Amino acid sequence: MSEQQLFKVTIDNITIEVAPGTSILQAARSIGGDVAPPAMCFYSKLQGSGGKCRTCLVEVSKGSEKDPRPMPKLVASCRTTVMDGMEVKNITSPKVVDARAGVVEFLLLNHPLDCPICDQAGECHLQDLGYEHGKAGTRYEFQRRTFKKHDLGPYIQLHMTRCILCYRCVFTADQLTNSREHGVLSRGDHSEIATYIEKSLDNDFIGNVIDVCPVGALTDKTFRFKNRVWFTKPVDAHRDCPTCSGKAQLWMRGDEVFRVTARKDEWGEVKDTADGKPGWICNECRFEKKAANDWVIEGPSVINRHSVIAQGHYLGLKKPEETIVKVMSGQQPRFFMDIHDVSGVNKPNIELSLINGPATSDVFNETKKD
Known part of the structure; x- marks a missing residue:
């Protein structure tokens, strides 16, 4: 049996060989870095995803060796397969840079600027997209659309x-669960992710819709x-679970586990x-x-140093030498006051990670009474 012929594709002046049927986006990801276009709706683990957000638009300046004509318009790299001899421009194309800034502006038309109170802040793909590819200002002057929150x-x-209608959660529920209870209702600017007659999502794997959501629309x-998230310490851990792989990422602060998520790769997808x-x-x-103690902790997760989460990353950390004892001629420092004696908050007998639900003042006060 003969070996499969590989296609040569050049992306931003870097030539690689990939298998036939590979998308431009996946080929660019094999190069890595800024050559890889951003993607808000494409998710390699979900069949049918991609082609909706248009953030991965690229310019094909040469179709192939057999037909070297350029493609007349920018194409979605997640839905366009490579051809032998194809030449693609991503960050080297002014057209792509301008179009991507326009797409970011469209995505932010109705998106609330509530990053200071959003739980996704610090790991939000839309935040990264706006910072790296968006414009400093906005031309939108009208009232943003709003929806009520739903449990x-x-x-x-x-x-x-906050939703940008990437459809990832719909594909996740379709492909991971036995039945899908939610989807896209209405049309046009009235489109929304919703459940039919407020049904509950209670399948064993439905929590994965939180991991695939690129914004703060679906939260834990x-x-x-x-x-x-930047105050927590992400560590890799595993446990013997009869239902799933049991390999997860714990977000800890001290000895408390504040949340558990699936492990992610450099593209923000489940490993x-x-x-x-x-x-x-x-x-x-x-x-x-x-x-x-529910988990076997393997060690700190590898975090991109450009991520805000990396500020709490302890891998390879060298602690400075303690000098107080030396300054005090060998005497240990004395304990003058316990902050809990004079403070009415953060009681030592209450662990935030164990509070069932959001840590609001009402819930916290009820926990103190108990």
């Missing part, structure tokens, strides 16, 4: 006002308002396990295993 079961809250109710399957995790691992 989709005991663990998930839907904030539709057990983590809401409890901490900022594959050792057997090559997507590392989706079940609801039990995600929402109910919030104690450190």
Whole structure:
């Protein structure tokens, strides 16, 4: 049997060989760095995803060796397959840079600027997209569309006002669960992700819709308002789970586990396990295993140094030498006051990570009474 012929494709003046049927986006990701276009709706683990957000537009300056004519318009790289001899421009094309800034502006037309109170802040793909490819100002002067918040079961809250209609959560529910209870209702600017007659999402794997959401539209109710991700320490951990792979990422602060998510790769997608399957995790691992002794902690997660989360990254950290004892001629420092004696907040007997639901003042006060 003869070996499969590979196609040569040049992206931003870098030539690589890929298998036939590979999309331009996947070919660019194999190069990495800024050569890879951003993607808000495409998700390699979900069949049928892509082609909706248009942030991955690229310019094809040469179609192939057999037909070297350029494509007349910018194309979505996630839905366009490579041809032998194809030449593609991403960040080297002024057309792409301008078009991408326009797409970002469209995505932000109705998106609320509530990053200071959004739980997705610090790991939001739309934040990164706006910072890297958007413009400094906006021309939009009209009232933004708004929706009411909905609880989709005991663990998930839907904030539709933040949604960009990437459809990832719909594909996730379609392909990971036995039945899908939510989808896109209405048309045009009235389109929204919703459940039919407020049904609850309670399938064993439905929590994965939180991981695939690129914005703060679907959030973990057990983590809401409890901490900022850059104050937590992400570590890789695993447990013997009969339902899923059991390989997860714990977001810890001290000894407390504030939330559990699936492990992510450099593109923000769920990592594959050792057997090559997507590392989706079940609801039990995600929402109910919030104690450190429930897991076998492997070590700190590898975080991109450009991420704001990297500021709490402890891998390779060298602690400065303690000098107080030396300055005090060998005497240990004395304990003058316990802050809990004079403060009415943050009681030492209350752990935020164990509060069932958002850490609002009402919930916190009820927990203190108990």
